[in-house]
Amino acid sequence: MTTPAPESAPHWADIGESTSAAGVLFLCWVHRWFGRWPFRLCVYPVVLCHWLTNRVARESSLQYLQRLQAHTGVFSAPPGRWQSLKHFALFADTMLDKLLGLGGRYPPERIYLQRDLVLDKIARREGGLILTAHIGCLELCQVLAEQVPGFHITVLVHTAHAQRFNRLMQRLDPLASVELLQVTDMGPATAVELQRRVEAGGFVAIVGDRVPLRGGRTVPASFLGHTAQFPIGAYVLAAALACPVYTMACLHHGAGYRVRFEHFTDRIVLPRGSRDAALTAQAEDFARWLEVQVTQAPLDWFNFFPFWDQASHGK
Numbered sequence: 001m002t003t004p005a006p007e008s009a010p011h012w013a014d015i016g017e018s019t020s021a022a023g024v025l026f027l028c029w030v031h032r033w034f035g036r037w038p039f040r041l042c043v044y045p046v047v048l049c050h051w052l053t054n055r056v057a058r059e060s061s062l063q064y065l066q067r068l069q070a071h072t073g074v075f076s077a078p079p080g081r082w083q084s085l086k087h088f089a090l091f092a093d094t095m096l097d098k099l100l101g102l103g104g105r106y107p108p109e110r111i112y113l114q115r116d117l118v119l120d121k122i123a124r125r126e127g128g129l130i131l132t133a134h135i136g137c138l139e140l141c142q143v144l145a146e147q148v149p150g151f152h153i154t155v156l157v158h159t160a161h162a163q164r165f166n167r168l169m170q171r172l173d174p175l176a177s178v179e180l181l182q183v184t185d186m187g188p189a190t191a192v193e194l195q196r197r198v199e200a201g202g203f204v205a206i207v208g209d210r211v212p213l214r215g216g217r218t219v220p221a222s223f224l225g226h227t228a229q230f231p232i233g234a235y236v237l238a239a240a241l242a243c244p245v246y247t248m249a250c251l252h253h254g255a256g257y258r259v260r261f262e263h264f265t266d267r268i269v270l271p272r273g274s275r276d277a278a279l280t281a282q283a284e285d286f287a288r289w290l291e292v293q294v295t296q297a298p299l300d301w302f303n304f305f306p307f308w309d310q311a312s313h314g315k
Contacts, residue, residue: 036096043092051088057304061087064224064301067308071224072295083299090252090299094137097257101139108147110256111140115148117246117261118203122150125201128244131234131264131286133209135293136250136300140257141205152202154181154194191240198243205248206234208286209303211310218310219276221283224291228308230283238268247289251297264289 051058065079065087075083100106121128130153132138141153181190194204211218211229218229238245245264250257264285270278294301 036093039096040089040093043096044089047088047092048085051085054304056306057088058084060304060306064303064307065298067224067226068294068298071291074295074298087299088304091302091304094252094300094302097137098139101137104146106140107256112253112256112258113147114258114260117263118151119148121244122148122201125150126244127198127200127202127204128246129198129234129238129241130203130205130246130248130261131208131238132205132248133207133290133293134302135290136252136297137257138205138248138250140250140259141248150201152197152200154197154202154204156181156204156206191237194237195241198241203246204237204241206237208234208283209290209307217279219280219283221280221287223287223308224294226308228287229310230287232279232283234286235268235279235282236270239270242267247286249293251293251300262289 061084062079062081065075065083069075069079097106138155198204208230211231217232219232220227221230222228223230234245244266245268247262247264248259250259265282268278268282290301
């Protein structure tokens with residue numbers, strides 16, 4: 001039986017965070033001294049409670065899993081509540097890995113880096129824009145930045161909705177080789193600075209699977225057989241920077257992760273007379289790339305809100 005769309009479709013940024021800094025620090029302490037399985041024994045009851053009480057997140061997870069199954073047949077049986085609970089549990093596991101990655105404590109031998117493309121660009125001092133999504137554990141690109149001399153990456157984030165998590169990250173003393181840049185209100189000065197970094201051979205990373213705060217533009221694209229709204233910010237920025245665009249995914253692979261970079265396009269051009277069509281074409285290409293990623297790692301997509309029901313934003 002297919003789960004209907006969640007009755008209410010709040011904007012993802014309006015969904016209150018439920019991160020307890022003290023609780024997360026305690027769980028990190030458990031992992032540090034006792035390992036991952038004791039961590040799981042402590043965190044899984046919390047995951048179950050969250051799954052039971054957060055109806056929007058639970059129904060959104062079920063909707064995603066069932067649409068993924070209908071579009072790809074990736075699961076051996078129709079996904080239901082048990083698969084959704086596993087989805088939540090994997091997210092909890094991944095949150096630990098995010099903290100370990102940003103703190104420089106994730107075992108590098110568990111990360112398989114497919115990095116030839118990036119190494120070639122670094123050698124030529126050719127920067128670019130990296131397009132990614134809320135899949136897997138993107139924070140582990142920290143390992144690449146630590147291992148590859150000359151690799152500098154600026155990650156554009158919207159973090160105003162997760163201030164407690166930000167304060168938690170500051171307490172965990174993250175490494176500085178990957179810079180997180182707040183871009184809720186990106187102005188001309190920020191754009192100029194990003195241009196300088198790319199021209200110096202650096203990379204700028206931005207996600208393309210969450211609609212912006214109210215007032216930002218979106219375009220429709222088909223994702224898993226249903227139309228969803230995708231932000232245009234990454235493509236507008238890439239056109240302004242006049243730089244190559246790559247995709248990056250960091251998905252669960254065996255006992256660790258696989259980080260893979262792929263070429264997306266040499267340049268994004270937005271002709272004045274057909275700008276909307278060009279933006280829609282880029283979003284459709286990104287949606288097809290994202291479908292490939294979630295087919296490879298079905299539980300690795302972490303958007304626990306009504307993704308297909310987010311309101312569109314006009315010109």
